[in-house]
Amino acid sequence: MxxxxxxxxxxxxxxxxxxxxxxxxxxxxxxxxxxxxxxxxxxxxxxxxxxxxxxxxxxxxxxxxxxxxxxxxxxxxxxxxxxxxxxxxxxxxxxxxxxxxxxxxxxxxxxxxxxxxxxxxxxxxxxxxxxxxxxxxxxxxxxxxxxxxxxxxxxxxxxxxxxxxxxxxxxxxxxxxxxxxxxxxxxxxQVGTGQAAKICNNMLLAIGMIGTSETMNLGIRLGLDPKLLAKILNMSSGRCWSSDTYNPVPGVMEGVPSGNNYQGGFGTQLMAKDLGLAQNTATNTKTPAPLGSLAHQIYRMMCARGYANKDFSSVFQFLREEEGQQ
Amino acid sequence: MxxxxxxxxxxxxxxxxxxxxxxxxxxxxxxxxxxxxxxxxxxxxxxxxxxxxxxxxxxxxxxxxxxxxxxxxxxxxxxxxxxxxxxxxxxxxxxxxxxxxxxxxxxxxxxxxxxxxxxxxxxxxxxxxxxxxxxxxxxxxxxxxxxxxxxxxxxxxxxxxxxxxxxxxxxxxxxxxxxxxxxxxxxxxQVGTGQAAKICNNMLLAIGMIGTSETMNLGIRLGLDPKLLAKILNMSSGRCWSSDTYNPVPGVMEGVPSGNNYQGGFGTQLMAKDLGLAQNTATNTKTPAPLGSLAHQIYRMMCARGYANKDFSSVFQFLREEEGQQ
Amino acid sequence: MxxxxxxxxxxxxxxxxxxxxxxxxxxxxxxxxxxxxxxxxxxxxxxxxxxxxxxxxxxxxxxxxxxxxxxxxxxxxxxxxxxxxxxxxxxxxxxxxxxxxxxxxxxxxxxxxxxxxxxxxxxxxxxxxxxxxxxxxxxxxxxxxxxxxxxxxxxxxxxxxxxxxxxxxxxxxxxxxxxxxxxxxxxxxQVGTGQAAKICNNMLLAIGMIGTSETMNLGIRLGLDPKLLAKILNMSSGRCWSSDTYNPVPGVMEGVPSGNNYQGGFGTQLMAKDLGLAQNTATNTKTPAPLGSLAHQIYRMMCARGYANKDFSSVFQFLREEEGQQ
Amino acid sequence: MxxxxxxxxxxxxxxxxxxxxxxxxxxxxxxxxxxxxxxxxxxxxxxxxxxxxxxxxxxxxxxxxxxxxxxxxxxxxxxxxxxxxxxxxxxxxxxxxxxxxxxxxxxxxxxxxxxxxxxxxxxxxxxxxxxxxxxxxxxxxxxxxxxxxxxxxxxxxxxxxxxxxxxxxxxxxxxxxxxxxxxxxxxxxQVGTGQAAKICNNMLLAIGMIGTSETMNLGIRLGLDPKLLAKILNMSSGRCWSSDTYNPVPGVMEGVPSGNNYQGGFGTQLMAKDLGLAQNTATNTKTPAPLGSLAHQIYRMMCARGYANKDFSSVFQFLREEEGQQ
The missing domain is CATH 3.40.50.720 (NAD(P)-binding Rossmann-like Domain)
Known part of the structure; x- marks a missing residue:
């Protein structure tokens, strides 16, 4: 040695x-x-x-x-x-x-x-x-x-x-x-930019995931087949990683947490933590981040409603209507 | 005939x-x-x-x-x-x-x-x-x-x-x-699903564009080079059409409206119109769309502040700090 | 006759x-x-x-x-x-x-x-x-x-x-x-202004109720006694109908739904309906309403999560952390 | 001595x-x-x-x-x-x-x-x-x-x-x-609760002010006289400090900044600072604060758009349509 x-x-x-x-x-x-x-x-x-x-x-x-x-x-x-x-x-x-x-x-x-x-x-x-x-x-x-x-x-x-x-x-x-x-x-x-890049990526990831979930949910309500809608988005300008690689709607893709009751993957609680960091750095640098901030709030609400340990794509489930409710 | x-x-x-x-x-x-x-x-x-x-x-x-x-x-x-x-x-x-x-x-x-x-x-x-x-x-x-x-x-x-x-x-x-x-x-x-697909795509597009703009702005404030940040996002889970094909930050890409003072492209006013349709269909079907709804509000505020005819990627500019202000 | x-x-x-x-x-x-x-x-x-x-x-x-x-x-x-x-x-x-x-x-x-x-x-x-x-x-x-x-x-x-x-x-x-x-x-x-007044009031009411619920929840987390916090808000500029007349925190006031497990009162589903009207009129008149719009989304999410028939002040409960979760 | x-x-x-x-x-x-x-x-x-x-x-x-x-x-x-x-x-x-x-x-x-x-x-x-x-x-x-x-x-x-x-x-x-x-x-x-009370009050104040501004703006667009609308809100459940004591619409009340081109009063920049504190304490205590968070973002955007030194009630002006725009 x-x-x-x-x-x-x-x-x-x-x-x-x-x-x-x-x-x-x-x-x-x-x-x-x-x-x-x-x-x-x-x-x-x-x-x-x-x-x-x-x-x-x-x-x-x-x-x-x-x-x-x-x-x-x-x-x-x-x-x-x-x-x-x-x-x-x-x-x-x-x-x-x-x-x-x-x-x-x-x-x-x-x-x-x-x-x-x-x-x-x-x-x-x-x-x-x-x-x-x-x-x-x-x-x-x-x-x-x-x-x-x-x-x-x-x-x-x-x-x-x-x-x-x-x-x-x-x-x-x-x-x-x-x-x-x-x-x-x-x-x-310089020092800190590794963290900055990580935080930025995860903030945009969270926005894309919630956005994809809302969009898929809306499309389904409007009568679109979820697989077809995903296909259309993925060939169009709505495309993002959450729509084409990690789709949150059960049945649209294989091998992702949405197909496994949102087990495994990246936990909602961990995403909420990263969004908290994004929120703090945005606040400290006086940077407006309206969607990132709302994404943080939504993942925070999910933690409060029993989703802490589910994969962060479970926001699709969170936004869906419960049976017998409207 | x-x-x-x-x-x-x-x-x-x-x-x-x-x-x-x-x-x-x-x-x-x-x-x-x-x-x-x-x-x-x-x-x-x-x-x-x-x-x-x-x-x-x-x-x-x-x-x-x-x-x-x-x-x-x-x-x-x-x-x-x-x-x-x-x-x-x-x-x-x-x-x-x-x-x-x-x-x-x-x-x-x-x-x-x-x-x-x-x-x-x-x-x-x-x-x-x-x-x-x-x-x-x-x-x-x-x-x-x-x-x-x-x-x-x-x-x-x-x-x-x-x-x-x-x-x-x-x-x-x-x-x-x-x-x-x-x-x-x-x-x-069925009839109406063409509209539904269009509306869904544009809602997700707007979310991705604002999200990309916030994220790029935050990263720049944290000391990251914008081209490098775009590259990192595009090889990671933050990737979306607005980050890899139509980046809203001047200088990151060529041939897009951000490189031409947000002239041409798809006007903020037109995006606000499509988001209004998304909003109405979400309301009428009782579908939660928190980010889509906030995206609508942001494009609506932009219309009220002089951005109506600029490309919708000008939201990056809208969120930036004015000189001499904080 | x-x-x-x-x-x-x-x-x-x-x-x-x-x-x-x-x-x-x-x-x-x-x-x-x-x-x-x-x-x-x-x-x-x-x-x-x-x-x-x-x-x-x-x-x-x-x-x-x-x-x-x-x-x-x-x-x-x-x-x-x-x-x-x-x-x-x-x-x-x-x-x-x-x-x-x-x-x-x-x-x-x-x-x-x-x-x-x-x-x-x-x-x-x-x-x-x-x-x-x-x-x-x-x-x-x-x-x-x-x-x-x-x-x-x-x-x-x-x-x-x-x-x-x-x-x-x-x-x-x-x-x-x-x-x-x-x-x-x-x-x-003129015709329609009765509806306009009703819609406007209920939109501001919803904003005040969610705002009061967030604020009370935050204050409690920061170590404040809820009754004392309500008293301070009500003698200060945070005062609103939801804080001084219909407080959403159980135990702060008597004779309101928060003291009765959010039974009775004005149902979340009805509030969501009125906020949908506010949303539609705002969209149709191209009026930005960012908080009103988010309030709508929150009440819509509550309907999807089992709160449809509880009083609209139950948003306090919706935002609270579940036991054993964070 | x-x-x-x-x-x-x-x-x-x-x-x-x-x-x-x-x-x-x-x-x-x-x-x-x-x-x-x-x-x-x-x-x-x-x-x-x-x-x-x-x-x-x-x-x-x-x-x-x-x-x-x-x-x-x-x-x-x-x-x-x-x-x-x-x-x-x-x-x-x-x-x-x-x-x-x-x-x-x-x-x-x-x-x-x-x-x-x-x-x-x-x-x-x-x-x-x-x-x-x-x-x-x-x-x-x-x-x-x-x-x-x-x-x-x-x-x-x-x-x-x-x-x-x-x-x-x-x-x-x-x-x-x-x-x-x-x-x-x-x-x-205990130590810190003075700050907590202050932060809570100002968060709810900001929410009430933006909410009042949106609501007044929407009502005016729907044909209501602003003074009449303020009167109706103030006798109803939409009532709050911002509607009855510090109304943001020019002409509705005397002796408030809205009647003086939003000079004096409590600056947007100071409100943004307090909302940043609220945001940070909410993040640190894992407390969802969706409206407080969006209020923060809106005041942050206003700072970026030239409103830093105007009274915080100028959010009414910020949300209004500019002449010649839609």
């Missing part, structure tokens, strides 16, 4: 002196992984499959068992991960968890090595990403945000899409690791 | 006796055309180009000049068209015009021949289509609704899409004529 | 010649009443109580029993009512019923006497009121729209509010009858 | 030992005031008028001139205020300013005396109020949030309403000072 130190010292255009790659890129040295939930678990496994030694931790010790059996070393807390690995990936549920894992009493930054590369794949507020990046920079480390698109299935099969924000000169290093877990690794710009 | 072929007499499953094709399909006999506006004019020309003798009229005599010069025979009113042609196409601005042209004092139904085929390509309330069909049936004629997708450009180049509602056994006859003016002629179901 | 003919002949400022009062106003002659449902029944009883002989009909004969026992004469259809009474009040569920009762094969206008006063208290589209007025005028009769505010309780106790549209010189005659059934009789302007 | 009365030592139910009133309540000792903007300036003057010596500061020195001339002592920064006064009132534009004034390098908490009473009248996120309260508690000081209702006029005339959150046993002390500047001082509950 030889650690290769390529000690090139650069001076950037603003006169800052920084170390680009005091960490190994030539051989498969240890990679830290923090957060072994539904998404983190298969992601860490893919790192192991690609031959990377993994040092992992999670607040729930039982979450660590699977990767431990596959050879990962389990340590007590994020600080201990940072003590042993100079490349760390984090995959956490929300902003407060990220803040704690990076800056908490046992956080990464307590023991982070200079020059470490810290990649956060959580979906969180871009402002928190920026704060973490600034805190990491003070310790001589590099922070990048790299949220994912794709669910548990894509995580298992290594087919995630990563949207990456941070210093462009570090992108190659990040891509080396992320490519083990995903098929698309897209550089988006 | 028309050669009438009575080729067969059918009895349908409900016991009604009706004549399927007392009108010519074997040779190019006269076709009536009523409504020679921006859309009707190029449509009628395409019929002439395909060798059909055209009998036309319009409430504005000057609108008839062009097709007259190309060989069309101009008559005084719809009744006179019906007196001379047993296949008639109408292309009118709104429901009241259609009601007048069909059932008014000089309307088609005053002199319509038994077995005539009446095709209405106007975009109107599906209920009005049904009423016209019922009125035509009383006179022994067949009414079909066949609204179009595609603007003046598509009308000129004969590349419209027709969504057709009405008796299925008449669809072949309708398609013969409509194919001269469009590349897609889709059978949608 | 002497019929007094006061044959004054007037010429109005536009040169039209018309008969103001060929019908009796000096004595209590017969009054027609059509539509004996939940509202019509107690209204007709109040006319009887005030000494007016009533000639009544309803499509459901059993609805006529109560007023018949109290002395009303029951006839077969609206035409027969018009044959016997020159002042007629109609109270019907929706626009199509009104069209049928006035202009149908057995409608009022088949046998209406010249100079008759026809007062419609149904809540319908103002355009239909205008059409009925035009049709009545052709027969020499006067039509006024006079929808009510107040429910079954107010109808029983004679405490309705009537909003009246029509020729101002007929208002006194209308008020004579309406005062038997209500405490406020307000003249609103 | 301050006379300190240590009157009692309490131990609360959680075993914390705290001093209730180590600060003077018996005589008019110095009061600190931080933030001398449009609101803070007249508020500080009213404290002076009531005989309180004032120690003040502001980031803009010129803002201090007026109160200095009236006898206030001006110091350099919040820490210096805290050094001299054990009762301090802050009136700042937004959350970041509050964080800086309390916890920044020259913030109040750097030199705060044990037992000091810190009252923040800014309108900010309730979570920030809670954070400030926790930080103050660590220093042995008491923090209360006390946002105001009422504008510059009410601040000048001492007629503000204060909504106060914090320890109930400190309310009397807070009320002593706040009563110099307002007529209503309402205790709302």
């Amino acid at each position: 030889s650690i290769i130190w390529i000690t090139c010292l650069n001076i950037d255009t603003f006169g800052h002196c920084f170390v680009v790659s005091s960490r190994s890129m030539a051989s498969k040295t240890q990679v830290g992984f923090i957060g072994l939930g539904n998404m983190g678990n298969p992601m860490a496994k893919n790192l192991l499959k690609h031959g990377y030694p993994v040092i992992a931790t999670d607040v729930f010790p039982e979450s660590c068992k699977e990767v431990q059996e596959l050879g990962a070393q389990i340590v007590d807390n994020p600080a201990d991960v940072a003590d042993k690995a100079d490349r760390i990936i984090t995959m956490l549920p929300s902003s407060p968890n990220v803040i704690d894992v990076y800056t908490g009493p046992n956080g990464i930054l307590k023991k982070v090595k200079k020059g470490s590369l810290l990649i956060d794949s959580s979906t969180i507020d871009p402002n928190v990403s920026k704060e973490m990046a600034a805190a990491a920079e003070k310790m001589g480390a590099v922070f990048m945000d790299a949220p994912v698109s794709g669910g548990v299935g894509a995580a298992s099969s290594g087919k995630l899409t990563f949207m990456v924000g941070g210093a462009e000169e570090e992108f190659t290093a990040a891509k080396e690791l992320l490519s083990c877990m995903g098929v698309n690794v897209v550089y988006c710009g | 028309s050669i009438i072929w009575i080729t067969c007499l059918n009895i349908d499953t409900f016991g009604h006796c009706f004549v399927v094709s007392s009108r010519s399909m074997a040779s190019k006999t006269q076709v009536g055309f009523i409504g020679l506006g921006n859309m009707g004019n190029p449509m009628a020309k395409n019929l002439l180009k395909h060798g059909y003798p055209v009998i036309a009229t319009d409430v504005f005599p000057e609108s008839c000049k062009e097709v007259q010069e190309l060989g069309a025979q101009i008559v005084d009113n719809p009744a006179d068209v019906a007196d001379k042609a047993d296949r008639i196409i109408t292309m009118l601005p709104s429901s009241p015009n259609v009601i007048d042209v069909y059932t008014g004092p000089n309307g088609i139904l005053k002199k319509v021949k038994k077995g005539s085929l009446l095709i209405d390509s106007s975009t109107i309330d599906p209920n009005v289509s049904k009423e016209m069909a019922a009125a035509a049936e009383k006179m022994g004629a067949v009414f079909m609704d066949a609204p179009v997708s595609g603007g003046v450009g598509a009308a000129s180049s004969g590349k419209l899409t027709f969504m057709v509602g009405g008796a299925e056994e008449e669809f072949t006859a309708a398609k013969e004529l409509l194919s001269c003016m469009g590349v897609n002629v889709v059978y949608c179901g | 002497s019929i007094i003919w006061i044959t004054c002949l007037n010429i109005d400022t536009f040169g039209h010649c018309f008969v103001v009062s060929s019908r009796s106003m000096a004595s209590k002659t017969q009054v027609g009443f059509i539509g004996l449902g939940n509202m019509g029944n107690p209204m007709a009883k109040n006319l009887l109580k005030h000494g007016y002989p009533v000639i009544a009909t309803d499509v459901f004969p059993e609805s006529c029993k109560e007023v018949q026992e109290l002395g009303a004469q029951i006839v077969d259809n609206p035409a027969d009512v018009a044959d016997k009474a020159d002042r007629i009040i109609t109270m019907l569920p929706s626009s199509p019923n009104v069209i049928d009762v006035y202009t149908g094969p057995n409608g009022i206008l088949k046998k209406v006497k010249k100079g008759s006063l026809l007062i419609d208290s149904s809540t319908i589209d103002p355009n239909v009121s205008k059409e009925m007025a035009a049709a009545a005028e052709k027969m020499g009769a006067v039509f006024m729209d006079a929808p009510v505010s107040g429910g079954v309780g107010a109808a029983s106790s004679g405490k309705l509010t009537f909003m009246v549209g029509g020729a101002e010189e007929e208002f006194t005659a209308a008020k004579e009858l309406l005062s038997c059934m209500g405490v406020n009789v307000v003249y609103c302007g | 301050s006379i300190i009365w240590i009157t009692c030592l309490n131990i609360d139910t959680f075993g914390h030992c705290f001093v209730v009133s180590s600060r003077s309540m018996a005589s008019k000792t110095q009061v600190g005031f931080i933030g001398l903007g449009n609101m803070g300036n007249p508020m500080a003057k009213n404290l002076l008028k009531h005989g309180y010596p004032v120690i003040a500061t502001d980031v803009f020195p010129e803002s201090c001139k007026e109160v200095q001339e009236l006898g206030a002592q001006i110091v350099d920064n919040p820490a210096d205020v805290a050094d001299k006064a054990d009762r301090i009132i802050t009136m700042l534009p937004s959350s970041p300013n509050v964080i800086d004034v309390y916890t920044g390098p020259n913030g109040i908490l750097k030199k705060v005396k044990k037992g000091s009473l810190l009252i923040d009248s800014s309108t900010i996120d309730p979570n920030v109020s809670k954070e400030m309260a926790a930080a103050a508690e660590k220093m042995g000081a008491v923090f209360m949030d006390a946002p105001v209702s009422g504008g510059v006029g009410a601040a000048s005339s001492g007629k503000l309403t204060f909504m106060v959150g914090g320890a109930e046993e400190e309310f009397t002390a807070a009320k002593e000072l706040l009563s110099c500047m307002g007529v209503n001082v309402v205790y709302c509950g």
Whole structure:
């Protein structure tokens, strides 16, 4: 496990002196992984499959068992991960968890090595990403945000899409690791833009899904066959991913949650969370987002009415009339 | 002058006796055309180009000049068209015009021949289509609704899409004529479903366009390059026709109205009209359409604020901050 | 039962010649009443109580029993009512019923006497009121729209509010009858403005009710006591009828549906109907109504989710989180 | 200079030992005031008028001139205020300013005396109020949030309403000072509930104002006289503060901004800010607020269209049709 130190010292255009790659890129040295939930678990496994030694931790010790059996070393807390690995990936549920894992009493930054590369794949507020990046920079480390698109299935099969924000000169290093877990690794710009891209995509996705659901429902009420209507939309300007790839109407497509009573897929509660982030960033930047905002409200109402764990395409069902009602 | 072929007499499953094709399909006999506006004019020309003798009229005599010069025979009113042609196409601005042209004092139904085929390509309330069909049936004629997708450009180049509602056994006859003016002629179901399909498509289109505009605006505010954001959306689940084919952000795509100060294209006022139809049909069928309804309100507000004649993608501009404001 | 003919002949400022009062106003002659449902029944009883002989009909004969026992004469259809009474009040569920009762094969206008006063208290589209007025005028009769505010309780106790549209010189005659059934009789302007006032009030009412429900819910989540929050709102600029007179939060006020599991009061389905009228009139007049439109959608979604027959203040419950969900 | 009365030592139910009133309540000792903007300036003057010596500061020195001339002592920064006064009132534009004034390098908490009473009248996120309260508690000081209702006029005339959150046993002390500047001082509950009450009120206010504007606009389009419509609404269930006290339609009422081209009053931009707070707290507590959210979007769009500095009732004008447009 030889650690290769390529000690090139650069001076950037603003006169800052920084170390680009005091960490190994030539051989498969240890990679830290923090957060072994539904998404983190298969992601860490893919790192192991690609031959990377993994040092992992999670607040729930039982979450660590699977990767431990596959050879990962389990340590007590994020600080201990940072003590042993100079490349760390984090995959956490929300902003407060990220803040704690990076800056908490046992956080990464307590023991982070200079020059470490810290990649956060959580979906969180871009402002928190920026704060973490600034805190990491003070310790001589590099922070990048790299949220994912794709669910548990894509995580298992290594087919995630990563949207990456941070210093462009570090992108190659990040891509080396992320490519083990995903098929698309897209550089988006400065720190926080990975989150921004993720949030934007999911906001438009939610709008398209509710819009498709309303439209299909209206068309059915007006006497159109749902399959035919989907076909017409998909050859016309109404076409969108929710109409042609993930149609919310049972029976129109196969292999999507609408055909399986809205089980699996991307939960309404998770969509509501992402729309909450979109809402907050829109509010904070004084950006009008009328449909995105209403989409948020609708998914919030659905959570309040028992749809929290159904796939987000169940909005079609939510908008349909109950039997015996009008 | 028309050669009438009575080729067969059918009895349908409900016991009604009706004549399927007392009108010519074997040779190019006269076709009536009523409504020679921006859309009707190029449509009628395409019929002439395909060798059909055209009998036309319009409430504005000057609108008839062009097709007259190309060989069309101009008559005084719809009744006179019906007196001379047993296949008639109408292309009118709104429901009241259609009601007048069909059932008014000089309307088609005053002199319509038994077995005539009446095709209405106007975009109107599906209920009005049904009423016209019922009125035509009383006179022994067949009414079909066949609204179009595609603007003046598509009308000129004969590349419209027709969504057709009405008796299925008449669809072949309708398609013969409509194919001269469009590349897609889709059978949608009973009378009114052509309108339903058109309305549904445009409602989803409006939702997608506003959603794309909000999303692009938010992403730009968050530091993303607009071209990059469009690229990310278009390879992800946020993808829709408005993001990948008609992007509303100036500079992202070429050859679309956003690159030409929102001139040309499909006017905000026309979109507001179609959304009004969607709104009315949703209300009348007690169908919730929260995003479609809000999209309607936004296009209505835009009309009130000076955007009536700009392309409907100008909603991006409407949502942007004015200089010197916040 | 002497019929007094006061044959004054007037010429109005536009040169039209018309008969103001060929019908009796000096004595209590017969009054027609059509539509004996939940509202019509107690209204007709109040006319009887005030000494007016009533000639009544309803499509459901059993609805006529109560007023018949109290002395009303029951006839077969609206035409027969018009044959016997020159002042007629109609109270019907929706626009199509009104069209049928006035202009149908057995409608009022088949046998209406010249100079008759026809007062419609149904809540319908103002355009239909205008059409009925035009049709009545052709027969020499006067039509006024006079929808009510107040429910079954107010109808029983004679405490309705009537909003009246029509020729101002007929208002006194209308008020004579309406005062038997209500405490406020307000003249609103030309035909249709009674409906307009009713629709406008109910649209703002719905907005205020949903707004109050959201606000109370948010405040409770933020740690405020609901009674205290209501008190603060009611002494501040957030005050509205829904917060100070009909608070939707159980326990805040007594004697309102929120204290009785949202039983009684004004049903969600009826509110959705009125909002549909508001929506249609807004669409038809190209008036933006973003909150009114969203309120409509929310009440429509509630109907689809089992709230159709609960009081419209149950939107508070609809927006609350279900137990065990988030 | 301050006379300190240590009157009692309490131990609360959680075993914390705290001093209730180590600060003077018996005589008019110095009061600190931080933030001398449009609101803070007249508020500080009213404290002076009531005989309180004032120690003040502001980031803009010129803002201090007026109160200095009236006898206030001006110091350099919040820490210096805290050094001299054990009762301090802050009136700042937004959350970041509050964080800086309390916890920044020259913030109040750097030199705060044990037992000091810190009252923040800014309108900010309730979570920030809670954070400030926790930080103050660590220093042995008491923090209360006390946002105001009422504008510059009410601040000048001492007629503000204060909504106060914090320890109930400190309310009397807070009320002593706040009563110099307002007529209503309402205790709302734990820290943050003052903000919550303010945010809730303003959210419902915005909904009522937009709702009233839509409704009045629709009624006018339907032929109703605006004054008559306002009268009808105000005697009916559509009644709200915006319809009966602050009507947005020019000519309906006197002495309100709608009668003065929407000058003065409460700016659209300020309303958008408060709605942003409401939006954020709703998002953070997972509370659906569909109308509040749309109201936020509408005021945000208005800011983008040149209405930022007009009174918030100008939404009536925003929704009206421009001349020559439809």
